[in-house]
Structure formats: structure tokens, C-alpha cells
Amino acid sequence: MELFANQVLAGIATGAIYACMALAVVMIYQAIDHLNFAQGEMAMFSTFVSWQLMQWGVPYWGAFVLTVAFSFAAGIVIERLLFKPLAKAPILTNVAGFIALYAIINSVAGLIWDFTIKQYPTPFGSSPFLGSQLISTHQAGMIGITLLMLVLLFFFFRFTRVGLAMRAAASLPESARLVGINTSWMIALGWGMAAAIGSIAGMMIAPVVFLEPNMMLGVLIYGFAAAVLGGLTSPFGAVMGGFLVGIFENLVGTYIPGVGNELKLPIALALIIVVLVVKPAGLFGRAIVKRV
Amino acid sequence: MSAAEEVEVVTEGQAVEAVPKRAMTLGYGTSLIVLAVLILIPLFVKNFIIFQMTMLLIYALAVMALNILTGGSGQFSLGQSAFYAVGAYTSAILMEHAGMNYALTLPVAGIVCFGFGFLFGQPALRLSGVYLALATFALATAMPQLLKLGYFEHWTGGVQGLVVTKPDAPFGLPMGQDMWLYYFTLAVSIGIYLASVNLLRSRSGRAFMAIRDNEIAASAMGVDVALYKTLAFGVSAGITGVAGGLGAIAVQFVAPDGYTIQLAISLFLGMVVGGVGWLPGSIVGSAFIIFVPNIAEGISKGLSGAVFGVLLFLVIFLVPHGARQVAIIAQQLAAKLKKN
Numbered sequence: 001m002e003l004f005a006n007q008v009l010a011g012i013a014t015g016a017i018y019a020c021m022a023l024a025v026v027m028i029y030q031a032i033d034h035l036n037f038a039q040g041e042m043a044m045f046s047t048f049v050s051w052q053l054m055q056w057g058v059p060y061w062g063a064f065v066l067t068v069a070f071s072f073a074a075g076i077v078i079e080r081l082l083f084k085p086l087a088k089a090p091i092l093t094n095v096a097g098f099i100a101l102y103a104i105i106n107s108v109a110g111l112i113w114d115f116t117i118k119q120y121p122t123p124f125g126s127s128p129f130l131g132s133q134l135i136s137t138h139q140a141g142m143i144g145i146t147l148l149m150l151v152l153l154f155f156f157f158r159f160t161r162v163g164l165a166m167r168a169a170a171s172l173p174e175s176a177r178l179v180g181i182n183t184s185w186m187i188a189l190g191w192g193m194a195a196a197i198g199s200i201a202g203m204m205i206a207p208v209v210f211l212e213p214n215m216m217l218g219v220l221i222y223g224f225a226a227a228v229l230g231g232l233t234s235p236f237g238a239v240m241g242g243f244l245v246g247i248f249e250n251l252v253g254t255y256i257p258g259v260g261n262e263l264k265l266p267i268a269l270a271l272i273i274v275v276l277v278v279k280p281a282g283l284f285g286r287a288i289v290k291r292v
Numbered sequence: 293m294s295a296a297e298e299v300e301v302v303t304e305g306q307a308v309e310a311v312p313k314r315a316m317t318l319g320y321g322t323s324l325i326v327l328a329v330l331i332l333i334p335l336f337v338k339n340f341i342i343f344q345m346t347m348l349l350i351y352a353l354a355v356m357a358l359n360i361l362t363g364g365s366g367q368f369s370l371g372q373s374a375f376y377a378v379g380a381y382t383s384a385i386l387m388e389h390a391g392m393n394y395a396l397t398l399p400v401a402g403i404v405c406f407g408f409g410f411l412f413g414q415p416a417l418r419l420s421g422v423y424l425a426l427a428t429f430a431l432a433t434a435m436p437q438l439l440k441l442g443y444f445e446h447w448t449g450g451v452q453g454l455v456v457t458k459p460d461a462p463f464g465l466p467m468g469q470d471m472w473l474y475y476f477t478l479a480v481s482i483g484i485y486l487a488s489v490n491l492l493r494s495r496s497g498r499a500f501m502a503i504r505d506n507e508i509a510a511s512a513m514g515v516d517v518a519l520y521k522t523l524a525f526g527v528s529a530g531i532t533g534v535a536g537g538l539g540a541i542a543v544q545f546v547a548p549d550g551y552t553i554q555l556a557i558s559l560f561l562g563m564v565v566g567g568v569g570w571l572p573g574s575i576v577g578s579a580f581i582i583f584v585p586n587i588a589e590g591i592s593k594g595l596s597g598a599v600f601g602v603l604l605f606l607v608i609f610l611v612p613h614g615a616r617q618v619a620i621i622a623q624q625l626a627a628k629l630k631k632n
Contacts, residue, residue: 035422082605089612092362096564099557100604107597221433228426266434273427277418 007250013139015246017208020146020201021216021223022230022238023153024194029232030157030170031190032083034094038101039198040220042078044213045105046071046199047206048113051120060123064203068196075195079188087184109213120206142204146239149197153235166190221265222249229272231285240284245272318572318619326572327482334474342470343542344582349474349481350538352578355562356488356571357531363569364492365524366504368421371412371428372559374435375405375529377551379536381439384454384546385447394459394541398480401537402530409529413522432553439548453547456540477538484531488571491527500524565607567616576615580607 024043028036036042050067054060082101086094124141157163168176169186176183201223202216209215222245230241249268256267275283318326330349334342358372379401386397412431419427438444440451448454461472491497499520502510511517540546558581566577588599611617 035425085609086612089608090568092368092560092564092568093608093612093614096561096604096608099561100601100608102601103597103604104601107595107599107601110597111594221429224426228423232422263434263437266430266437269426269430269433273415273419273430276423276427277415280418280423 003254004251007254008247009135011247011250012143012243013135013246014250015226015243016139016143016146017205017219017242018222018226018245019239019242020142020149020204021198021219022226022242023146023149023235024198024201025220025223025227026232026235026238027153027197028190028194029227031166031187031194033170034091035224036194037095037098037220038105039194040216040223041102041105041109042071042075042195043198043202043205044216045109046074046195047120047202047211047215048109048213050199050203051118051206051211052113054121060121064123064200067199067203071199072192072196075192076188078195079191083191084184084188087187106213113213115213118211120203120211122207126207138207142208145200145204146242149200150235150239157235162189218265222246222268225269225272229275229282231282233286234282234284237282237284241282244283323572326575330478331475334471339468339470342474346470346474346477346542347539348575348578348582349477350535350542351559351562351582352575353481353484353535353538354532354559355566355577355581356485356574357528357535358559358563359566359569359571359574360488360492360500360531361524361528362563363571364497364504365500365521367416367521367524368425369428369525369528370425370553370556370560371431372528372532373551373553373555374431375409375532376536376539376555376559377435377439377546377548378408379405379533380540380546380551381448381454381536382533383537384456384540387456387541388454389447395476398534398537402534405533405536406526406530408533410522410526412529413525416525417518417521429553429556432556436548436552439551448548451548453545453550456544456546458544459541473542477542480534480538484534485571488531492571496520496523561604565604565614567614567619570614570616570619573615573619 021040021043024039025035028034028039046067049070050063053063053066058066078101083094083097086097122138122141124138126136126138128136157167165176165181166186166189168179169181169183170190173183176186205219206215209219223242226241226245227238228241229245230237230239232238245268248271249264252267252271253264330345334345337345354372354376357375358369361367361369382401382404383394383397386392386400387394392400416424416427439448444450458469459473459476460469461467465472467475492500499510499515502513502515503517503520503524507517536551543550562574562577562581564577565580566573566575584603585596585600588603589596591599607614
């Protein structure tokens with residue numbers, strides 16, 4: 001029983017990483033109705049920017065704020081330059097664009113900062129949290145920040161005019177335009193916010209997985225999985241999904257014999273698919289009704 | 293707030309463009325010209341280029357298989373690399389362990405993959421869009437790991453993979469192994485291409501397209517949606533399996549790490565560049581995924597990924613509908629010239 005409890009705790013610790021990323025995934029999904037395959041790479045690039053700032057002597061929280069602002073602007077610029085012209089192109093062409101963006105960012109980051117693994121600092125310290133060896137203060141801090149972002153997002157979408165306009169633009173673009181919402185800028189704003197959230201996720205994740213250009217590859221896959229499991233329409237669901245995927249993964253690795261590190265991911269994904277077959281909108285997502 | 297307000301009403305945007313079935317193929321004359329070019333080129337080039345052209349045809353087959361699934365029936369798959377791997381391993385195991393003739397292993401690979409795809413299509417029925425993408429993605433990431441498993445090592449060779457012997461030209465034909473393999477692949481590809489074109493023109497093809505354009509309307513017209521959706525998966529997997537088998541013979545080697553998600557992403561890019569729903573575009577898309585990474589590497593070693601990305605962006609900016617758009621523009625130009 002103690003083994004079980006320990007594994008669940010360890011699962012929550014890794015789940016925090018996925019939850020962070022899943023939040024960024026849900027954000028972009030709310031804005032453009034699609035998964036952005038380059039999201040992880042954008043977050044990685046932001047994290048490198050903050051690392052570079054710190055190398056230049058900027059203190060942690062200063063670098064943190066600057067990086068979030070930079071990512072927000074960069075997200076908007078990417079949307080305006082690269083994806084606005086593709087707005088009328090077929091969706092699959094847009095997906096190809098995400099893959100192209102992925103290749104570009106990954107390769108440029110590799111050229112600037114090369115592929116060696118770098119240490120990344122944490123503001124929370126890395127001593128055991130409340131005497132538990134399984135969760136460090138950094139992981140506890142990360143969970144705290146994730147929950148804080150979740151609350152802020154909830155307030156943003158529920159109680160601000162811009163949040164309402166964004167939701168309207170995402171769910172019914174035509175009608176939103178008719179009531180005077182600039183839907184095109186709402187999409188750009190969504191990109192900016194997703195990039196900003198992604199950069200926070202990156203800076204939280206980097207102390208755990210270490211900083212290098214491919215650090216986000218696995219994390220993004222789990223982030224997608226978590227978001228889909230929790231329901232792509234619900235930020236709360238995404239965070240819960242992140243923790244659930246982390247716990248799943250740990251329990252599978254512990255209790256099913258013969259499952260090494262390599263089979264963890266496929267089995268976690270298979271479980272998610274089983275859940276989706278039963279509940280197609282995800283655990284916390286709203287069912288989408290189609291007009292015929 | 294009442295329950296009704298909680299539910300979003302979505303008028304569904306079409307995920308995949310509706311391509312009329314006549315627009316899915318090439319005219320008679322153009323087809324013959326392309327065929328003549330494909331037959332004549334190997335007579336004038338070196339062995340390595342012949343090998344590359346063989347791979348071009350093989351990937352074109354795999355891209356076309358995805359095109360039938362996505363452009364034909366409107367379903368999306370990131371798991372094509374898994375079917376490709378199963379086809380490759382089926383061929384390799386039959387050749388190396390059972391001593392079967394290489395040509396005979398291909399239909400077996402096709403049938404095995406058809407079954408596999410058909411079965412996989414069952415749970416996929418309930419999923420669509422991003423969910424289906426995730427499910428097929430899971431399949432693609434699981435496949436290399438499954439092939440490495442200790443239980444199958446006796447057959448699959450584990451991490452090491454299997455070495456396949458290259459066949460000689462039969463009946464004492466005076467040509468090298470590479471050239472024979474190229475013509476063999478060409479013959480298989482033409483056969484499958486013709487079969488696919490006919491499939492899309494048939495009752496089943498019309499059912500696929502009806503499902504792609506509007507699932508509910510299709511079922512109202514009496515199309516068995518579940519059956520045809522799984523059938524599309526099966527057919528697509530079967531063709532990919534044959535391509536995988538051919539690939540194993542051409543590369544003379546199968547190993548788990550040759551069939552990762554990267555292959556599935558490449559095939560997807562090939563489909564987009566070639567034009568979703570336009571079968572002849574598959575060969576253009578296949579050329580893109582084989583040659584453009586090499587070109588990118590040639591332009592800049594350190595930044596090859598970035599160059600590849602920029603080239604891909606250029607293509608989708610200039611022709612968002614892929615090679616099909618180029619073909620349509622060319623056709624209109626030709627018609628204009630005829631009038632004058």
C-alpha cells in the first residue's frame with residue numbers, strides 16, 4: 001500500500017509537468033480550434049531566451065517576466081506573419097505549417113545554443129517538500145504556479161470582455177464578427193497567450209528535464225494526451241488530465257511486469273484512447289453538438 | 293444557467309475538402325507521358341539514382357494509401373508508419389525464415405496489413421479529428437517498441453532487425469539488381485494505382501466520398517458508415533503494407549528504428565504537398581519528402597531543419613492545395629492556349 005501511495009505521489013510530481021504543458025495546449029485549441037505541433041518548440045525557445053538573459057546577469061524573476069512578455073509578442077508575430085496568410089487554406093495545410101515551424105525553431109535553437117544539456121535554475125529550491133523524498137519544493141512550486149495560471153485563466157475567460165470575445169470568436173466566428181468582434185485579432189491574441197503560458201511551462205519544466213533543444217518533444221506528447229484526456233475545451237480538465245496521465249504512467253511502470261521505460265508512453269496513450277472511446281469529449285469536456 | 297446553454301452548437305466546418313472523383317486522377321494522355329518517363333529514365337542514370345527512384349515509387353504508394361484514407365474517406369491518420377512496418381516485417385520474415393519468393397510475400401503483407409488496419413479501424417470509428425490523430429499517433433509510437441520486444445525476438449531479430457537478400461533479375465534478363473527491382477516496383481505501383489483509381493470510381497469509392505463530405509447525409513442515403521470507414525482503413529493499411537514490403541526488399545534491411553513516427557509525419561507531409569485527394573500528386577509529395585531534406589542538408593548542414601521548414605512554408609504559401617493546384621492551373625492554361 002505504501003508503494004502504491006508513493007507511486008501516486010511520484011505520478012503527481014511528473015504529472016505537474018504535463019499539466020503545465022496541457023494548459024498551453026488548451027489555450028491554443030480554444031483560439032484556433034487546432035493542436036499546434038510547434039508549441040513545445042516555442043516553449044523550449046522561450047526557455048532558452050530566459051536562460052540567456054540569466055547568463056547576462058538578469059535576476060531570475062526579471063528574466064521570467066521579460067521572457068513571458070517576449071513570448072507573448074513572438075506568438076502574435078508568428079501568427080501574423082506565418083499563419084494569417086494560411087487562414088483560408090485547408091486545415092491539413094495548416095498542420096503542415098506547424099510541422100515546418102517545429103523544424104525551423106528546433107534547428108535554429110540548436111544552432112544558437114547547441115545540443116549540449118544545460119542546468120536550469122529553480123526559484124523554489126530543490127529540497128524535499130514537507131519531508132517527503134518524492135516531491136521536491138520545486139515540484140510543489142510548479143504545481144502551485146500551474147494552479148495559479150488555471151485560476152487566472154478561469155477569471156480571464158469568465159469575467160473579462162476580451163475573454164468572452166475570445167470564446168465567442170472560437171466557437172462561432174461568423175456570429176462573433178456580426179456583433180463586432182475582430183476575430184482575426186482574437187486568434188493572434190490566442191497565439192500570444194498560448195506562447196506566454198508555454199514559456200512559463202518551459203521555465204518550470206527545464207529544472208526537471210534539463211535544458212536542451214529536444215527537451216519538449218516527450219513533454220508535448222504527454223501534454224497533448226493530457227489535454228485530450230481532460231477535454232480540450234476545459235482548462236481545468238487539462239490540468240486534471242495532466243496529473244492523471246502522470247499517475248497512470250507511474251502505476252503502469254510499477255505494476256505491469258515487463259514494461260520498461262519504452263512501453264510506458266504507448267500504454268499511457270492506449271489507456272487514454274480507451275477513455276476516449278467511452279467518453280469522446282474527454283473527462284471534463286463539454287459534449288459538442290453538431291448542427292445537421 | 294440551463295443545461296441547453298451549456299452545450300455549444302457547432303456548424304461543422306469541413307475538415308477535408310470535397311474533391312470530385314473525376315478531379316482525383318490524371319487524363320489519359322498525361323498518364324501515358326508520365327509512364328513513359330518513368331520507364332525510360334533508369335536506362336540513362338546510375339545505380340544509386342535508380343535506387344532513389346525505387347524509393348520514390350515506394351513512398352508514393354504509401355502516400356497514396358494515406359490519400360485514399362484522408363482525401364477519399366475524410367479520416368486522418370498519423371499511424372501509417374505502423375502499417376508500413378508490419379508490411380516490411382511480414383515480407384522480411386517470410387523471405388528469411390520461410391524462404392518464400394519475394395514477389396509472393398507482397399500480397400501476404402498486403403492482406404496482413406489489411407486485416408490489421410480493418411481491426412484498428414473498429415475502435416477508431418468512435419473518434420474523429422484530433423482524437424483520431426492521437427489514437428493513430430499512439431499506434432505509430434508503440435510499433436517500434438513492440439517490434440523490439442523480447443517475445444518476438446526469434447522472428448524479428450529484436451533491436452538488430454533482419455537482413456534481406458536482394459533478388460536477381462529472373463529469366464536471365466540482362467539487367468542489374470537495382471534496375472530489375474525498379475521495374476518490378478514500377479509494375480506493382482501501376483497495378484495498385486489503377487486498382488485505387490477504379491476503387492474510388494466504384495460504389496465503394498462513392499461511399500467513401502459521401503462519408504467524407506457529410507457523414508449523416510451518407511448514412512441517410514443507406515451507406516453503411518461503420519463498414520466503409522473501417523474498409524477505408526483496411527485498404528489504406530493494405531497498400532501501405534505492400535509499400536512496406538517493397539521497401540524492405542529495396543533497402544535489404546528491416547529494423548524497428550526505421551519505422552518511427554517520423555516516417556508517418558513524412559508521409560503526411562507528402563500527402564499535403566501532393567494535394568489532398570489527388571492521387572497522382574502522391575508521386576510529387578513522395579519526391580518532396582525524399583529529395584527536399586537532402587537539398588536542405590546541401591544548403592546548410594547546421595541549419596538543415598530550418599531550411600527544410602522554410603522550403604515547406606514556401607510550398608504551402610504558394611500552393612496551399614499542393615501539386616493539385618499546379619495541375620489545375622496548368623490545365624486552365626492549356627485550355628486557354630487551345631482556344632486562341
